[in-house]
Amino acid sequence: MCHYTAAYIRHHLNVAGMDRPVFSESAANMVHAASQGLPRMINLICGQALYEAEAKGHEVIEEAHIGRVLADLERQRGTAG
Numbered sequence: 001m002c003h004y005t006a007a008y009i010r011h012h013l014n015v016a017g018m019d020r021p022v023f024s025e026s027a028a029n030m031v032h033a034a035s036q037g038l039p040r041m042i043n044l045i046c047g048q049a050l051y052e053a054e055a056k057g058h059e060v061i062e063e064a065h066i067g068r069v070l071a072d073l074e075r076q077r078g079t080a081g
Helices: 003-015 025-035 039-056 063-080
Strands: none
Touching: 003 025, 003 039, 025 039, 025 063, 039 063
16 A cells, blocks of 8 residues: 555544544555545545444444445446546
8 A cells, every 4th residue: 555645544634633543454555546646536535434434333444434435436427427
């Protein structure tokens, strides 16, 4: 995984007042692969994953959360085109 992506995610969570890890390493790897390290895409994917996890009462973002977000984004692209 690109250390930039993990550091970027940690930095944004720290700025928001979160001082514990929220994204599992495997979830961060998926974010990096899907976003290609683009900050706007990292923000979009992570934001949606955080909303989903909060709604389900989960404290850690896992691969399954990222997978669902990516599937939703793919479905939205399919209907927009």
